[in-house]
Amino acid sequence: MFKTKNNKKNQIKFLNSLDYWESLNLATVLLIPNHKNAEDAYSEALTIVLDRNKMIDLLDKSIHSKLV
Numbered sequence: 001m002f003k004t005k006n007n008k009k010n011q012i013k014f015l016n017s018l019d020y021w022e023s024l025n026l027a028t029v030l031l032i033p034n035h036k037n038a039e040d041a042y043s044e045a046l047t048i049v050l051d052r053n054k055m056i057d058l059l060d061k062s063i064h065s066k067l068v
Contacts (some may be wrong), residue, residue, distance in 0.1 A: 011059050015052065023048045030062045 018026065026037065027045035035041040048054040 007063075008056070008060070011056055011063075012052075015055055015059065020049065023055060027055060027058060030058050 015023065020051050024042075024045055026044045031041040031044050032038055035044070048058065
């Protein structure tokens with residue numbers, strides 16, 4: 001189907017194109033389904049936004065989730 005290595009490269013490239021605030025907003029939106037409210041999601045996003053590996057993992061899990 002899709003090549004995982006290229007997907008990771010594209011995800012990293014995308015995340016590198018974001019500034020801090022864009023990354024924080026993205027992380028918050030991706031975390032909202034795991035929390036009761038946006039404030040809790042925002043608090044968790046603050047802890048992972050500066051960790052590139054955690055951001056890549058969050059994006060990858062969100063892309064491959066079956067919530068749609």
